[in-house]
Amino acid sequence: MRTDFPGGNGLLLSVDESPGRPVVRFAAEPRNCPQALWFHFQLTGLGGRAVRVVLANPEQTLGGVDWSGNCPVLRQESQPWQRIGRPQKLQTPGGRVEWAWDIDAAGDAIELAFCYPYQPADLAATLEELSGAFKTEFVGLTLAGRSLIRVFNRLAQPHRPAVMLTARHHGGEVPGSWVLDGLLRHVAANGALREITWWAIPFVDLDDVVSGSYGKDPFPHDCNRSYGPSAPRRPEAGAVIAEARRLKSQAASLFFVDLHGPSHAERAVYLPARSWEPGAPINPIAHEFAERFQSATPEDIRSPVAFVTPRPGSNSRYPGLPASRWARSGLKVDSITLETSYQGNQHRDYTIEDYRRLGATLAETVAEWLSVRRHG
Numbered sequence: 001m002r003t004d005f006p007g008g009n010g011l012l013l014s015v016d017e018s019p020g021r022p023v024v025r026f027a028a029e030p031r032n033c034p035q036a037l038w039f040h041f042q043l044t045g046l047g048g049r050a051v052r053v054v055l056a057n058p059e060q061t062l063g064g065v066d067w068s069g070n071c072p073v074l075r076q077e078s079q080p081w082q083r084i085g086r087p088q089k090l091q092t093p094g095g096r097v098e099w100a101w102d103i104d105a106a107g108d109a110i111e112l113a114f115c116y117p118y119q120p121a122d123l124a125a126t127l128e129e130l131s132g133a134f135k136t137e138f139v140g141l142t143l144a145g146r147s148l149i150r151v152f153n154r155l156a157q158p159h160r161p162a163v164m165l166t167a168r169h170h171g172g173e174v175p176g177s178w179v180l181d182g183l184l185r186h187v188a189a190n191g192a193l194r195e196i197t198w199w200a201i202p203f204v205d206l207d208d209v210v211s212g213s214y215g216k217d218p219f220p221h222d223c224n225r226s227y228g229p230s231a232p233r234r235p236e237a238g239a240v241i242a243e244a245r246r247l248k249s250q251a252a253s254l255f256f257v258d259l260h261g262p263s264h265a266e267r268a269v270y271l272p273a274r275s276w277e278p279g280a281p282i283n284p285i286a287h288e289f290a291e292r293f294q295s296a297t298p299e300d301i302r303s304p305v306a307f308v309t310p311r312p313g314s315n316s317r318y319p320g321l322p323a324s325r326w327a328r329s330g331l332k333v334d335s336i337t338l339e340t341s342y343q344g345n346q347h348r349d350y351t352i353e354d355y356r357r358l359g360a361t362l363a364e365t366v367a368e369w370l371s372v373r374r375h376g
């Protein structure tokens with residue numbers, strides 16, 4: 001079992017070669033976080049045999065022990081990523097639960113991940129494919145000294161509305177990246193959308209993206225709980241704040257979008273009507289934007305719910321201001337958070353292309369929103 005590549009995560013616990021189908025037990029590594037979730041590893045030396053892969057620590061994952069509806073993704077040598085089926089529940093004698101996926105015979109090596117991986121190299125490939133529609137610029141350093149970049153289609157101009165997007169405030173939340181990937185592709189292909197100024201910080205928690213950590217509530221601070229109350233507690237948040245202030249000061253208006261993934265089993269794509277920390281006020285635009293986005297989404301990938309209203313404090317271990325709420329309270333602009341399922345909706349397990357279609361829908365919904373706001 002190998003994890004020595006960008007985004008690698010997974011600790012090998014045991015290999016049982018005695019049955020015809022070897023059984024590989026692994027744990028998703030929490031690393032610098034109180035909870036685990038992300039995993040991505042390669043198994044080699046299979047010699048064409050089928051294999052059973054067992055997740056041994058579901059209790060430690062954000063979302064809890066019930067992985068019954070979860071379909072991770074598999075890649076066999078140079079094939080595209082595909083979903084594997086739902087797991088089988090294993091009960092240990094003491095009452096612990098583990099989950100097993102049976103994988104058909106393939107080649108010598110397979111890669112398995114919690115959801116479709118998305119690393120800086122994947123973004124670079126997309127930007128290359130879009131041949132110059134977007135440029136990149138260095139905007140600061142992470143805590144560990146990696147370069148944060150902004151992706152943008154144009155510099156701001158006072159007569160153009162602007163949109164600022166952020167993704168991967170939590171390193172493992174790959175659905176946000178695939179939605180952003182689809183949005184960038186859709187903007188590049190659409191003349192009217194290109195008139196809007198689009199800036200994105202695609203990997204805010206870049207250190208955890210690259211190191212393969214889930215990045216939720218990591219040591220020392222969660223990137224998305226670092227925007228206040230009074231000052232940024234991480235350099236990544238400081239860089240986003242500086243970029244957003246710059247963009248607002250130079251553009252006709254600014255709309256702020258923060259892209260996330262929910263807990264592991266949620267089969268929905270939704271706007272939280274407020275953030276999770278105690279005392280968080282309702283986002284006044286969340287309901288209306290959420291309903292527009294939901295109804296604009298193609299039916300086969302449409303979410304069963306448009307928004308949720310979190311109970312304050314229900315999912316927040318540590319206090320601190322999230323990016324989207326900072327945009328409303330500190331920057332005084334409209335903002336939303338979008339949570340995109342790792343799995344799909346109630347009928348369908350999302351493909352990479354499905355995530356991109358959600359991104360295209362988001363681009364259209366934002367553009368329509370800006371136009372309605374502008375012209376009444």
Ligand SMILES: [Zn+2]
Pocket residue numbers: 169170173224260261
């Ligand atoms: Zn998140």
